[in-house]
Amino acid sequence: MLLEVKNLHTSIEGNEILKGINLKVNAGEVHAIMGPNGSGKSTFAQVLAGREDYNVTAGEVIYKGKNLLELKAEDRAREGIFLAFQYPVEIPGVSNVNLLKTAVNEIRKYYGEEELDAIEFLSLIKDKMKIVELDESFLKRSVNEGFSGGEKKRNEIFQMAVLNPKLAILDETDSGLDIDALKIVANGVNKLRSKDNATIIVTHYQRLLDYIIPDFVHVLYNGKIVKSGGKELAFELEKKGYDWLKNGSPKAIAG
């Protein structure tokens, strides 16, 4: 098993946000997590990526047989976890190419490998840019600064392509995209899928799942996964919304 989340509870500033999440992810699988606004999807994604503002108050997370919660964010990334942010951060003054070059070399250093020289690095990234159809001029621009919503999301997938993660967590990478951009992003994700890696897709919309077919769909509601199913669950949610889950007795749903 690649990832196992057991009874994960987290809080921030005394508010409990995740209230006992259980999830198992195997290599080769795609999991979709859906749920209403504020249910804790991004919190879950960020906790997995190692954001320290959240306190884990109970539970554990095992990743590749290791206690993930003990690792710092950078080490999680080096071990193959990648988070595509719902709101990618703008960093004025830092170019995309500088970020990627530093990231790639920091990861290589972690594995005791030589740094890539400029030529090797450029050929790597040029290759990966094609996947998300980004223009080369984009490399020199500051990270996410002044990017359109679609460009930001494509940039996340581009970084993912370069870093080649084992476990990718895509937090609403589809939100705000027009249909062309959506196809580019979905296509990028599909190209990177393999039997060795896994993807967790957080989304509000079934539409993305037309392009990236999930093996499992989970509903996160009020800090808990209240229902899990196959891809048909996404259609049901799209049709009925979440109210039928809210109104039902939590016990019945969980069972």
Added chain:
Amino acid sequence: MEKIREFKEWFVKHFDDFEKNLNGEKTPEVHKLRKDALSKFKELSFPSLKDEEWKYTNISPLLKYNFSPVSSGKKVSSELIKKFLFDKMEHNFIVFINGRFSQENSKLLALPKGVIAGSISDAIKEKNPLIEKHFGKYANLSDQIFTALSTAFTKDGAFIYVPEGKVIEEPVHIIFLTSNGNKKIITQPRNLFIAGKNSRVTIIEHYVTENKGVYFTNTVTEIVAEENAVVNHIKLQEESIEAFHIARMEVDQERDSNFTSVLFSNGGNISRNDFNTHFNDEGGECKLNGLFLLDDNQLFDAHTLIDHAKPNCSSHEHYRGILDDNARGVFNGKVLVRPDAQKTNAFQQNNNILLSNNASVDTKPQLEIFADDVKCSHGATIGQLDNDAKFYLNSRGIGDEAAKAILLHAFASDVIKSVKINSVRNYIEEILSKRFNQDDL
């Protein structure tokens, strides 16, 4: 108190010796300035925290030392000088060692006809009429004890004159090297730069040291930008961490002149930069940018004044500071818009990043506006490293050290970008990299 009196009396007593050693520099005009300045120096007292302009900068650590001047010139190896050249490349540079011009260490490539770049001591000896016209005319002495000290002991410094219509493409790089062999010395470079009508020049004042340790640089620079002149000024202060650096810069801007300055400082024990520009006629433009990097117990103080005395001028000021450990920063930027100065545009900004809980900045951007049809804005921020950005970088596998270095570079880049010469920009970038890759910053 006792120490302060001693400090002062030492200079007063020493003046006779100094005077005896003057040769051709003792022209009546300049020597009168010296003597007047000496009386002023006797009369004024050293500033204390009670003085509004020195409220956050306690100079008593400076006054407890006895500094001695270096009377004779010195030559150093060209290898040493090379360390301070940009991209290690040779370009126009003039070198002052312990405040004295060193012809042997300087190198001037072909300059346009009529251009002077050299020692002010020579200009005084030669009775250059520009000295009488400009020297001491901008850096007034009222309430300025350090300028009075500088003027009283006027001996050497850089003199640059670009005649009307001349353009110098290559920057003129002035290296002020302190090579004190651990003696506590004082050097007082006294500089005068004159850019004639329609001329263009880039001048770099570069303060460097061969040794660590305590010494005192007290420098005064007067800059005149005549009508429609374009003057780029860069000051790099790379002194010893224990050095005291007190600098006064006065800029006179005539009609339609354009003055741009970037001040880069690595700090010292105490550094104080008073940077004042005056629009003496309409249509001028002035940009003051600054970047200071401090750690340990360093104190850096930038006091700037942009005097909009005439209409239709614009000024843009942006200072940034990065402070670690117990370092302290002071930014006091005054923009004065006088009643006549309609259609003034003035923008002023100071941003600081504190890397430790013990670092602090006192920032005071001040607008004093006495005209009604003007556009002015100012602001200041003091913050920490952006946590969201840091997490974003961490989440890409970038460790804390590297993430910090990247973000600080980015913060500094707004100011560094304003240095238009690639090789100088790279030189500053390199200083930054070295500094940020140290464990303690």
